[in-house]
Amino acid sequence: MFRYITLNIKDTHSHKGVIENIYLFLPIKLYPRNELRDLMRSLIADVKDKIGEEVEVSGWAQNIRIVGSLAFIDLRDVSGNVQCILFKKNNPDIFNELKVLSRESILTIKGKAVKSQAKLGYEIQIDSLNILNRAKTPLPIGIIDPVETDLETRLENRFIDLRKPQILSIFKIQSTIANSIRDYFYENGFIEIHTPKIVAAATEGGTELFPVKYFEREAYLSQSPQLYKEIMMSAGFDKVFEIAPAFRAEEHNTTKHLNEFTSIDIEMSFSDDEKVMSVLEDIIKVASNSVNERNKKELEILNVNDLNVNYKFKRITYSDYIKMANEKGIEIKDGEDLTTPIFKAVGGGMKEFYFITRWPRSLKPFYVQPHDDIYSKGFDLQFGEIEITSGAQRVHDPEVLISNLKNKGLNVDSFSFYVKAFQYGMPPHAGWAIGLERLTMVLLNLVNIREATLFPRDRTRITP
RNA sequence: GCCCCGAUAGUGUAGUGGCCUAUCAUACGAGCCUGUCGAGCUCGUGACACGGGUUCAAAUCCCGUUCGGGGCGCCA
CATH class of the missing domain: 3.30.930.10 (Bira Bifunctional Protein; Domain 2)
Known part of the structure; x- marks a missing residue:
């Protein structure tokens, strides 16, 4: 398992909440924030080329499914979606977080990309999960709900x-x-x-x-x-x-x-x-x-x-x-x-x-x-x-x-x-x-x- | 500018004067569930745009207001 520490970056221009949510793998090395992100974060579409590797992805929790003591997250970013999986026995704390996490919350997930029976043929086994922002519920309009939304309502909630x-x-x-x-x-x-x-x-x-x-x-x-x-x-x-x-x-x-x-x-x-x-x-x-x-x-x-x-x-x-x-x-x-x-x-x-x-x-x-x-x-x-x-x-x-x-x-x-x-x-x-x-x-x-x-x-x- | 139409839970809908303390799905909340992927199952919360009128009785009929949709004209 990895250990995480919270970085303490003295940056008066940054919002406190953002700073608190930046984590770094040990051994500690102080990178500038932008460089830190570029070094570690993968676009979700690129995960398919990193099977067997440790990856870090960030995005929106499009859907969260709890199946017994398994948890699945469909994570979405600009490049696409990927399924992430967590076994309760591997990390009960994260599992309990996921049970109450709202759709469209912003997450950073670190884990191993592995071949699996997921629809894409691979998925990310979650090692750590960082909730950067929680979405209010219910959403004004659904993103994956099987109901059509009127154009007017969609435009009112265009974001x-x-x-x-x-x-x-x-x-x-x-x-x-x-x-x-x-x-x-x-x-x-x-x-x-x-x-x-x-x-x-x-x-x-x-x-x-x-x-x-x-x-x-x-x-x-x-x-x-x-x-x-x-x-x-x-x-x-x-x-x-x-x-x-x-x-x-x-x-x-x-x-x-x-x-x-x-x-x-x-x-x-x-x-x-x-x-x-x-x-x-x-x-x-x-x-x-x-x-x-x-x-x-x-x-x-x-x-x-x-x-x-x-x-x-x-x-x-x-x-x-x-x-x-x-x-x-x-x-x-x-x-x-x-x-x-x-x-x-x-x-x-x-x-x-x-x-x-x-x-x-x-x-x-x-x-x-x-x-x-x-x-x-x-x-x-x-x-x-x-x-x-x-x-x-x-x-x-x-x-x-x-x-x-x-x-x-x-x-x-x-x-x-x-x-x-x-x-x-x-x-x-x-x-x-x-x-x-x-x-x-x-x-x-x-x-x-x-x-x-x-x-x-x-x-x-x-x-x- | 002219003409037609619409408004019911967060979202999308059923409803045609009494059977409506309002249907269904989805979302949301609680619970169960070790391979789900529109997950499933159980329970629960949640709405008649606003103001007047007609009537014994209005989500339902009439008028007005507000908000919205579409067609035409005009243009890209």
């Missing part, structure tokens, strides 16, 4: 909900998506930028903005980096991207809208709609293939097959989409906006990505480059019935820009900081924006965008 391996898997995958897209941009010569989220005026008119008190003036939370990323083209940055929050004050109440979401934006100089559509197709394939490679375990936990997007994304013109709607018996004329029922009727059965191109100028914002008198170089990326992205080649001629602003009924003066950037050398450019949460939702086939958001901000929720 516990996020402990579930399925929920954690969504965000591990989202991390891969963001990381692989960022890598792609870096590898392809994009400059990462950060534009202001407090702005003076609406980007495009139309959308409702959140007002912010800005000293003696009123400002707004940014709905999009659109104007700023275009200005960066005039600034000569050539290709830029930004991954940042965007805010929309629309009172929508649906499963695919948030009032704060993460927008992945790009803008490219000397480019056009076709080129940025290719980039978009690339990054979705890169993201999906990265998830397939790096998140096999998470996909399995979520019961999702490998993401298969290795097909050419179709380009459907807006006019053809109208014809397809007409063939489905829907009455809509060329020039009218596409509505949810139309997306459902035409795109509902297409469980794949496709572009809708050449939108009428009248349905797109002022900064979208005309293709001819009627149509524009604006496009959307759709997945089935859901809009994932909108993008376009942009106007670069300041005269066209000003006339578009006027035609849309916008006040040219309030856009002067933006228009000015077009008057002293603005290259042709194009770009798009894609919502990280919507992309995650679509790739993982989630029914509610809130599932793809750690702490969603919707019509009624600003806490937690």
Whole structure:
């Protein structure tokens, strides 16, 4: 058996309770605390490679089962779960502790990893157990209970909900998506930028903005980096991207809208709609293939097959989409906006990505480059019935820009900081924006965008 | 902004005017159990969102309030 002593570390910044719970194997050697932890603690997923060895693991007691004079603990950390076993005769004191220990308490367990009849084929035989923190009972929501919990209740208790391996898997995958897209941009010569989220005026008119008190003036939370990323083209940055929050004050109440979401934006100089559509197709394939490679375990936990997007994304013109709607018996004329029922009727059965191109100028914002008198170089990326992205080649001629602003009924003066950037050398450019949460939702086939958001901000929720 | 719907133990539910001092599961508490893994068995604690009204009688019907869900519009 091992003997333990309590370390006495004189660290005025540390919380007393933490210090008291740090134990050290004899012989005594005073390591700095961080080093101590790194030297001894194993991630639970790594235990499988340490059969026959002494291991130390820390985590949450997901389940505790007392079977006669045996005690089993399912211990969970970020990497996975492992069963730990204790025989009462080997340590009656720990056994009695376990009989009254609450689920989700925080433990450090030291013991020997051994092959066994446990489901994983191995388990940890407990030599010592340190209770770092006890969880209150009962839990606000169950983690392994065989009862469904309403999304509302889960979001109210998100810190516990996020402990579930399925929920954690969504965000591990989202991390891969963001990381692989960022890598792609870096590898392809994009400059990462950060534009202001407090702005003076609406980007495009139309959308409702959140007002912010800005000293003696009123400002707004940014709905999009659109104007700023275009200005960066005039600034000569050539290709830029930004991954940042965007805010929309629309009172929508649906499963695919948030009032704060993460927008992945790009803008490219000397480019056009076709080129940025290719980039978009690339990054979705890169993201999906990265998830397939790096998140096999998470996909399995979520019961999702490998993401298969290795097909050419179709380009459907807006006019053809109208014809397809007409063939489905829907009455809509060329020039009218596409509505949810139309997306459902035409795109509902297409469980794949496709572009809708050449939108009428009248349905797109002022900064979208005309293709001819009627149509524009604006496009959307759709997945089935859901809009994932909108993008376009942009106007670069300041005269066209000003006339578009006027035609849309916008006040040219309030856009002067933006228009000015077009008057002293603005290259042709194009770009798009894609919502990280919507992309995650679509790739993982989630029914509610809130599932793809750690702490969603919707019509009624600003806490937690 | 428009329209529809909902609220019963910690969680998820049954309930359709009297059979409800309210069902079941799970959680929680106590006990038994030496290979459990959704452990099992026994016992126990625990709830009708709030305020008015109708009625001999309300979890149940009506009105209001609060909180929430969904659809549409808008968009990513």
